Amino acid sequence: MFKKIGLIFQISAVFIGTIVGAGLASGQEITQFFSTYGYKSFCGIIICCIIYILTGYIITHLSIKYKLNSYNELITLVSPGFLGKVTDLTTGMFLISSSAIILAGSGALIHQYFKLNKWVGILLMGIMALMVLFRDTKGLIEINSFIVPSLTIVIVTLFIFYIFFYDNMSFSYIKTIPYHKNNWIFSSFLYCSFNVLCSTGVIVPLAKEIPNKKYIFSGLILGSIGLTVLSLIINLLLILNIPYIFEYEIPLLYVANRFGKAIQIMLLTIIWFEMFSTEVSDIFSVSKTLEQTFKIPYRAGCILIFLIALPISQVGFVKLITFLYPAFGMISFIFILQCLIFYLKDR
Numbered sequence: 001m002f003k004k005i006g007l008i009f010q011i012s013a014v015f016i017g018t019i020v021g022a023g024l025a026s027g028q029e030i031t032q033f034f035s036t037y038g039y040k041s042f043c044g045i046i047i048c049c050i051i052y053i054l055t056g057y058i059i060t061h062l063s064i065k066y067k068l069n070s071y072n073e074l075i076t077l078v079s080p081g082f083l084g085k086v087t088d089l090t091t092g093m094f095l096i097s098s099s100a101i102i103l104a105g106s107g108a109l110i111h112q113y114f115k116l117n118k119w120v121g122i123l124l125m126g127i128m129a130l131m132v133l134f135r136d137t138k139g140l141i142e143i144n145s146f147i148v149p150s151l152t153i154v155i156v157t158l159f160i161f162y163i164f165f166y167d168n169m170s171f172s173y174i175k176t177i178p179y180h181k182n183n184w185i186f187s188s189f190l191y192c193s194f195n196v197l198c199s200t201g202v203i204v205p206l207a208k209e210i211p212n213k214k215y216i217f218s219g220l221i222l223g224s225i226g227l228t229v230l231s232l233i234i235n236l237l238l239i240l241n242i243p244y245i246f247e248y249e250i251p252l253l254y255v256a257n258r259f260g261k262a263i264q265i266m267l268l269t270i271i272w273f274e275m276f277s278t279e280v281s282d283i284f285s286v287s288k289t290l291e292q293t294f295k296i297p298y299r300a301g302c303i304l305i306f307l308i309a310l311p312i313s314q315v316g317f318v319k320l321i322t323f324l325y326p327a328f329g330m331i332s333f334i335f336i337l338q339c340l341i342f343y344l345k346d347r
Contacts, residue, residue: 011219017144021278027251033191035238038179044188049228056220058343063207070288071200078342099282100309133302190329197332201285
């Protein structure tokens, strides 16, 4: 019994860890896609939760039924034409680009706060990621089982401090805070769409390793709820600090500033580990695809992706979120619709 419960929690941690990344942990993603839309953005986060659960069930069902091994096999299944090829190529490019940006972010973080050469941060991230990746699915589960609870503790701690030190926490006050954009529904769909497509790179191999729909789906439900609670807390903290958060590349760091160095260091540490978690997930997803499509050994694929990501690791983190994410989100939204149509026809 406890082993089954533990497995469900591990699956939920992998799902959360795959989606969270440095963008959400830093507050940058939530700022771009939710906080700028004001109080209505809370509804958008709830909508994302519902979509995560529905699409998680469909992807799990199709992966187990058709014995899929990687995300590109799922894309080929639901979209076998030209659009499927575009989606497959775009997904691979996005995951590699994301991997490269995270390497650059690690270098910048280490350089900014420890005054070390940026290549120390880049190589530290890369070598540690490869060590975990060489343990295959087991390594993916182990690292997220540690990082996700740590993230939860840090965010909840920051939230508790804020409750004690902030007076205006009422919803009536939050409604008076000026918002800067209007189309919150479209932004919410974009955000959850690219997260769903990214998570297929992990969900499909998990469904192969653990071919039990009940366990996988239970883990995805738990992960979706946990992710939603974290996102709601982060969104609240950010909205309460509009417009100052717009001046920071790491908006949550502004929120943490008033609570001293200890909280700041905890937040920076967890952001680095979330970068690490996403780096592992991205390389894992692409390497599994290379293994299935081109018969490149999994470990060799991991090293290859790392070497490709190194020279393109100098693109700005905010640029990736602002420009690449919405474009990928549109393709991902079409992919979700294709999954839904295929599932309904396949029943």
